[in-house]
Amino acid sequence: MASIISSQLKKITGSNITLPKGFTAAGINCGIKFKKKDLGIILSEKPASAAAVYTTSKIKAAPLEVTKESIETEGLLQAVIVNSGNANAFTGEQGRMHAYAMCREVSERFGLLDHHVGVASTGIIGETMPIEKILQGIQQLTPAAQVDRAMEFSQSILTTDTKTKNACYSFNIGESEVILAGTAKGSGMIHPNMATMLSFLTTDANISSEHLHLALKKVTDQSFNCITVDGETSTNDMVLILANGLAGHEELSPEHPDWGTFLQALTLTCTELAKSIARDGEGATKLIEVTVEGAATGDEARAAAKSIVGSPLVKSAIFGCDPNWGRIVAVLGYAGVEICPDSIDLSIGNFPVLRQSKIEDFNHDEISDYLTGSEISITVNLHKGNGKGKAWGCDLTYDYVQINSSYTT
Amino acid sequence: MASIISSQLKKITGSNITLPKGFTAAGINCGIKFKKKDLGIILSEKPASAAAVYTTSKIKAAPLEVTKESIETEGLLQAVIVNSGNANAFTGEQGRMHAYAMCREVSERFGLLDHHVGVASTGIIGETMPIEKILQGIQQLTPAAQVDRAMEFSQSILTTDTKTKNACYSFNIGESEVILAGTAKGSGMIHPNMATMLSFLTTDANISSEHLHLALKKVTDQSFNCITVDGETSTNDMVLILANGLAGHEELSPEHPDWGTFLQALTLTCTELAKSIARDGEGATKLIEVTVEGAATGDEARAAAKSIVGSPLVKSAIFGCDPNWGRIVAVLGYAGVEICPDSIDLSIGNFPVLRQSKIEDFNHDEISDYLTGSEISITVNLHKGNGKGKAWGCDLTYDYVQINSSYTT
Numbered sequence: 001m002a003s004i005i006s007s008q009l010k011k012i013t014g015s016n017i018t019l020p021k022g023f024t025a026a027g028i029n030c031g032i033k034f035k036k037k038d039l040g041i042i043l044s045e046k047p048a049s050a051a052a053v054y055t056t057s058k059i060k061a062a063p064l065e066v067t068k069e070s071i072e073t074e075g076l077l078q079a080v081i082v083n084s085g086n087a088n089a090f091t092g093e094q095g096r097m098h099a100y101a102m103c104r105e106v107s108e109r110f111g112l113l114d115h116h117v118g119v120a121s122t123g124i125i126g127e128t129m130p131i132e133k134i135l136q137g138i139q140q141l142t143p144a145a146q147v148d149r150a151m152e153f154s155q156s157i158l159t160t161d162t163k164t165k166n167a168c169y170s171f172n173i174g175e176s177e178v179i180l181a182g183t184a185k186g187s188g189m190i191h192p193n194m195a196t197m198l199s200f201l202t203t204d205a206n207i208s209s210e211h212l213h214l215a216l217k218k219v220t221d222q223s224f225n226c227i228t229v230d231g232e233t234s235t236n237d238m239v240l241i242l243a244n245g246l247a248g249h250e251e252l253s254p255e256h257p258d259w260g261t262f263l264q265a266l267t268l269t270c271t272e273l274a275k276s277i278a279r280d281g282e283g284a285t286k287l288i289e290v291t292v293e294g295a296a297t298g299d300e301a302r303a304a305a306k307s308i309v310g311s312p313l314v315k316s317a318i319f320g321c322d323p324n325w326g327r328i329v330a331v332l333g334y335a336g337v338e339i340c341p342d343s344i345d346l347s348i349g350n351f352p353v354l355r356q357s358k359i360e361d362f363n364h365d366e367i368s369d370y371l372t373g374s375e376i377s378i379t380v381n382l383h384k385g386n387g388k389g390k391a392w393g394c395d396l397t398y399d400y401v402q403i404n405s406s407y408t409t
Numbered sequence: 410m411a412s413i414i415s416s417q418l419k420k421i422t423g424s425n426i427t428l429p430k431g432f433t434a435a436g437i438n439c440g441i442k443f444k445k446k447d448l449g450i451i452l453s454e455k456p457a458s459a460a461a462v463y464t465t466s467k468i469k470a471a472p473l474e475v476t477k478e479s480i481e482t483e484g485l486l487q488a489v490i491v492n493s494g495n496a497n498a499f500t501g502e503q504g505r506m507h508a509y510a511m512c513r514e515v516s517e518r519f520g521l522l523d524h525h526v527g528v529a530s531t532g533i534i535g536e537t538m539p540i541e542k543i544l545q546g547i548q549q550l551t552p553a554a555q556v557d558r559a560m561e562f563s564q565s566i567l568t569t570d571t572k573t574k575n576a577c578y579s580f581n582i583g584e585s586e587v588i589l590a591g592t593a594k595g596s597g598m599i600h601p602n603m604a605t606m607l608s609f610l611t612t613d614a615n616i617s618s619e620h621l622h623l624a625l626k627k628v629t630d631q632s633f634n635c636i637t638v639d640g641e642t643s644t645n646d647m648v649l650i651l652a653n654g655l656a657g658h659e660e661l662s663p664e665h666p667d668w669g670t671f672l673q674a675l676t677l678t679c680t681e682l683a684k685s686i687a688r689d690g691e692g693a694t695k696l697i698e699v700t701v702e703g704a705a706t707g708d709e710a711r712a713a714a715k716s717i718v719g720s721p722l723v724k725s726a727i728f729g730c731d732p733n734w735g736r737i738v739a740v741l742g743y744a745g746v747e748i749c750p751d752s753i754d755l756s757i758g759n760f761p762v763l764r765q766s767k768i769e770d771f772n773h774d775e776i777s778d779y780l781t782g783s784e785i786s787i788t789v790n791l792h793k794g795n796g797k798g799k800a801w802g803c804d805l806t807y808d809y810v811q812i813n814s815s816y817t818t
Contacts, residue, residue, distance in 0.1 A: 008459075059742030059750050083656070090738050092751065092766060125735025189722060189739065230721045231640065232736075233743035296810060312639045312721070313813055318813025326534025329499050329599065333468030334642035341468050344502065357501060359535070398807045404722055405729025 005079060008171050008261045009268070012179070015168025016150030020204040022248035024145045027156030028359040030137025032123070032130055033210040039137040040156030041106065042200055043079045044074050047116050048244035050077035051213035053220050055237035059127075061089035064238055066099040067118040075209025077242055080200060081106045083139065088121040088129050089235040094320050098129040105138040111220070122159055122198055122236050123187060128210040142355075150183075157185040157198055160403055165276035169265040173258045176249035178205045180265045184273040188282040188404060199224065199239040199273055205262060206245035207252040214254070215266055216241050223270035226302055229281035230400070239270075278309075278392035283399030286336040288318060293388045294345075294381040300337040301382075301389030307335035308378065308389040310395030319395035321371035323364055325353045328378065338384050338396035345381035356383075417580050417670045418677070420761075421588070424577025428452060429613040430655035433554045436565030439546025441532070441539055448546040449565030449735060452488045453611055456525050456616050457653035459486035459793040460622035462602070462629050464646035469539065470534075473647055475508040476527040484618025486651055487525040489609060490515045490547065491566050492595070497530040499536050507538040509611040514547040531568055531594060531607055531645050537764030559592075566594040566607055569812055574685035578674040578715030582667045585658035587614045589674045593682040597691040598641040607662035608633065608682055609646040614671060615654035615662040622795035624675055632679035635711055635800040637719040638690035639809070646681075687718075687801035695728060696784050702797045703754075703790040708744040710791075710798030716744035717787065718802030728804035730780035732773060734762045737787065747793050754790035765792075 027040035050071050054064045070077060081102050088095045103117040121129075143149060151371050154164035168181040186197030207215075220239055245251075252262055279287040290309045295301035308314055311331045317324040325346060332339050346354040349370040351362050370376075411783040427434050459480050463473045479486060487643045490511050492791035497504045512526040532539075552558060563573035577590040595606030616624075629648055654660075661671055688696040704710035717723055720740045726733040734755060741748050756764040760771050779785075 040816060055742075057739070057742030058748050087735075090735060090750070090766070122731075125739055127735075184606060188589030189736075224471060230724050232720060232739070233738050235742055312809075313641050316813035318811050319810065322535075322815055324592075326499060326536075327598075330534055330641070330644050331464070333464075333644055341465055341499070357499070396810055396813075398810050400721075401725050401728065401805055401807050401810060404725030404732055404805075 001258030010170045012168040014147065015166045015181055015362060016147050017181045017183050017200060017202045018145040018150045019168055020182050020202045022046060022204060022244045023202045024143035025142045025150045026143040027152030028140055031133040032059065032083060036151060038083055038085045038135060040082045040153040040347060041079060041143055042153060042242070043143045044242055044244045045077045045109060046244055047076040048242035049075060049207055049209040049212050050118065050242050051209055052240040055234055057233050057235050058265060059090060059235045061087055061121060061236040062091055062095035062099040063088055063119040063121045064236065065096065066103060067120065067238065067240070068290065069105070070115045070118050073115040076116055077118045079106050079110060080118040080120065080240060083134055084157050084159055085123040086127055086129050086235050087123045087125045088123045091126070091128060092218055098131045099204055101131060102134060102138070103287045104264045105135045109138055110400050114159055118240060119315060120198055120238055122157065125235060146347040150409065154183045155227050159185065160187040160282055161185050161280055163280050164352045165273050165280065167269045167272035168192055169268055171261050171265045173205060173247065173249040173252060173262065176247045178203060178247040178249065180205065180269055182269045182273050182278060186277040187232040188229060195232060197224065197237050197277060201241040201269065202335045203241065203243045204245065204247040205243045205252055206247060206249055207243045211253050212241055212243055217257065217261055219263065219266045221271050223267060223274045224387070226306060227274045228306055228391070228393050229278065231310050251260045252362045275392050278394050281394035282403045283397040286395045288393050288395065289377045289390060290380065291377065291390050292383065294383045295387035297386040297387040298389050300389060301387040304332060304335045304337045304380065305389050305391035308333050310392045313383035315393065315396035320373055321396050323348060323367035323369045328386055339382055340384065343383040347379045349377055352375060360397055414738055418674055419579045421577040421579055424554065424575045424590055426432060426562065426590045426592050426609060426611045427554040427559045428577055428590050429611045431613060431653045432611045433453065433552035434559045434562040435552040436561030437546060437549055440542040441681055445563035446561060447492055447494045448543060449491045449562040450550045450552050451562060451611065451651065452519060452552045453651055453653045455653055456485040456487045457651040458484060458618040458621050458623045459649065459651050460618055460708050461647055461649040462521045462625060466642050466644050468644045469501060470530060471500060471504035471508040472497055472528040472530045473645065474505065476529065476647065479512065479524045479527050482524040484534060485525055486751055487517060488515050488525045489527040489529065489649060491529045493566050493568055495530060495536055495538050495736050496532045497646050498532045498534045500535065503537065507540045510540060511543060511547070514544045516545060519531060523580045525731065527649060528728060529607055529647055530666045531566065534541055534644060545606040562748055563592045564576045564591045569596040569691050570594050570689055571773040573613065573791065574682050574689070576678045576681035578677055580670050580674050582614060582656065582658040582671065585656045586613065587656040587658065589678055591678045591682050593686055595686040597638060598643040600722060606633070606643060606646050606686060610650040610678065612650065613654065613656040614652045614661055615656060616652045620662050621650055621652055624672055628672065628675045628679050632676065632683045635715060636683045637715055637800070638687065638803050640719050684801050691801035691812045692806040693803030694806055695727060695804045697802050697804065698786045698799060700786065700788045700799050701791065702791045703794065704796035705747045706796040707793040707798050710788055710796040713741060713744045713789065713801060714798050714800035716740050718800045721805050723806035724802065727785055727807050730777045730782065732757060732776035741752050748791050749793065752792040756788045758786055759792055
């Protein structure tokens with residue numbers, strides 16, 4: 001099923017990462033977790049151009065280093081192996097050996113080159129990987145181009161997530177129909193910084209690894225990097241895209257007339273996945289979207305929006321349907337962006353609260369009532385320039401505390 | 410009652426801000442709140458050298474600007490008027506007029522110069538001050554040098570705090586006994602940045618406003634600026650110290666042989682108040698002290714410590730007595746300080762968890778048991794240099810969410 005966004009771009013519902021030509025996937029339980037799926041694979045019929053962005057944390061998990069090495073060799077990947085339940089982070093030399101072993105097991109099983117395999121992990125930090133279970137699990141994987149298998153993959157990468165997260169668009173490059181699909185996980189420890197949580201994107205577009213990286217970097221800065229659940233940047237954040245070229249069009253580059261279409265599809269896909277993560281934040285009951293206009297620059301607009309949506313006081317107030325707008329203004333004071341305290345506009349939903357920093361004649365109960373909804377929008381105009389940006393987050397609830405007070409026990 | 414810290418320095422229990430010579434205080438309910446005290450005054454028998462540090466938020470409350478103006482005129486204050494229940498923040502020109510009106514009412518009632526009065530406010534942001542009630546309240550204030558009156562002042566500045574916060578030390582400058590006392594409030598919106606929440610310090614030391622500011626700046630950076638409850642920097646943070654010179658010693662300056670004693674007394678007083686604020690953080694059940702050693706610099710040590718104690722995941726884990734040490738390490742990754750991921754020591758209480766990033770043979774249950782206590786200490790050694798620093802915070806509990814989901818309603 002597809003709905004048309006523009007003449008060029010169609011949103012595919014029932015989206016899954018095996019819709020682009022030549023991709024298969026699978027997900028199983030290999031015993032890291034008790035029953036839930038914990039091991040998944042994405043496989044391309046031929047080596048695909050690959051690009052990834054990683055966490056900026058100084059403590060990077062072993063699989064990120066190994067994936068980076070693989071991509072740097074040729075710019076190509078043909079498979080990605082992913083486990084949940086154990087982050088393989090802060091595991092030293094042994095962790096690196098385990099990440100290599102996972103890649104090697106995949107390359108042997110599917111007849112690939114070692115450096116054509118990427119690896120990702122998510123779960124508890126600092127625990128040794130149950131590597132035997134994982135290697136045996138790899139032998140059980142039977143990837144196929146089926147919705148069910150793709151969904152099994154999406155399930156296998158989840159931790160405290162309550163839902164799988166998928167998005168998919170189709171568009172034309174020249175005469176060829178191209179599909180771009182993505183899946184993601186993330187619920188807590190979400191405050192991506194120049195990189196993001198786990199997300200895997202597949203496309204049959206024909207594009208070099210270099211240009212793919214250019215597009216991915218630009219788009220993640222405005223999508224995944226604009227969400228926050230709890231201000232915590234993870235050790236395992238990674239977005240990885242594979243482009244196997246099977247759509248058969250002339251190679252994409254920034255000079256190609258359809259480059260803009262590709263960027264737009266990538267932006268829509270990443271933004272949809274990013275919003276799914278924010279909506280499924282640990283314990284969340286509401287998705288909060290903050291739009292900042294009139295900032296000095298786009299970066300400042302996004303920074304201000306992310307500070308508001310990251311404020312525990314704003315998040316708690318929205319959970320309680322309390323229109324405590326003074327807290328939103330207080331965040332602007334410390335967000336590190338240029339403001340003029342006497343010329344701020346603020347709306348909650350469609351209700352104007354401040355105009356040029358003067359309180360509008362709003363009805364407290366109407367806004368409280370609006371805040372009972374499941375999607376809350378806040379709009380700020382700083383009247384400093386033309387910068388505009390958005391950020392997404394969720395409310396802070398009792399359940400966030402409950403989930404995180406007993407994670408390892 | 411006094412206990413001796415060093416030959417020079419004694420801690421006074423039953424501390425109150427009227428213990429230094431020449432200071433009186435009072436606190437009443439003037440009707441901003443329903444029943445609780447909401448208006449207080451500190452008065453000195455003669456104009457006192459004054460120094461203050463203020464929030465670095467770009468949205469500064471009106472009373473801060475007015476206090477700053479008063480101090481800048483002569484470096485002297487003789488009275489400070491404080492209300493709780495309304496922050497007089499983001500209230501524009503009318504807010505400034507209300508802050509001036511409070512000072513004028515005090516100067517007239519007590520026969521002071523207008524610019525010898527400081528003013529502070531704390532409470533809801535963005536609401537118009539009920540100025541008539543406050544001005545009438547000022548007429549009811551009858552400051553005296555009594556423990557009860559000092560306690561009434563300490564109560565009158567509270568918002569969501571559950572306890573008053575006081576500290577007091579005596580020491581000798583030359584032959585004279587000098588007393589330094591302080592009181593503070595703060596429970597939520599606590600993440601002071603180069604300044605702090607509301608705290609008022611009185612002393613009968615003889616010191617110029619300039620040198621008092623020098624000492625205050627140095628000490629707040631290592632005390633109030635090292636606490637966090639929720640990562641939110643307030644619009645109304647202020648620490649104010651009054652020194653009326655009535656102890657009668659030769660004027661203090663950095664060249665005076667007892668300068669170090671004065672700094673030590675100020676450090677002990679401010680640290681004690683800062684820890685009281687962290688312990689009484691909104692919804693908190695535990696005080697958390699994080700010590701970072703071996704950082705590149707003292708500033709980096711304090712930054713790393715403050716990041717750990719500010720992490721919602723670490724805070725939730727401690728609330729749940731869950732020794733999820735991987736989260737502490739994850740924070741070090743994004744704290745913006747120099748680290749070497751392979752050489753980190755970590756202890757929880759007296760239990761070594763990591764040595765040179767290798768997991769020690771610790772007993773999970775013993776640490777869980779330790780975490781049931783009301784004071785938790787975490788120690789990290791980064792092995793990068795000689796920088797050492799501490800920070801204080803509290804656990805994240807259901808009650809934080811409860812308190813903040815219905816603050817204005």
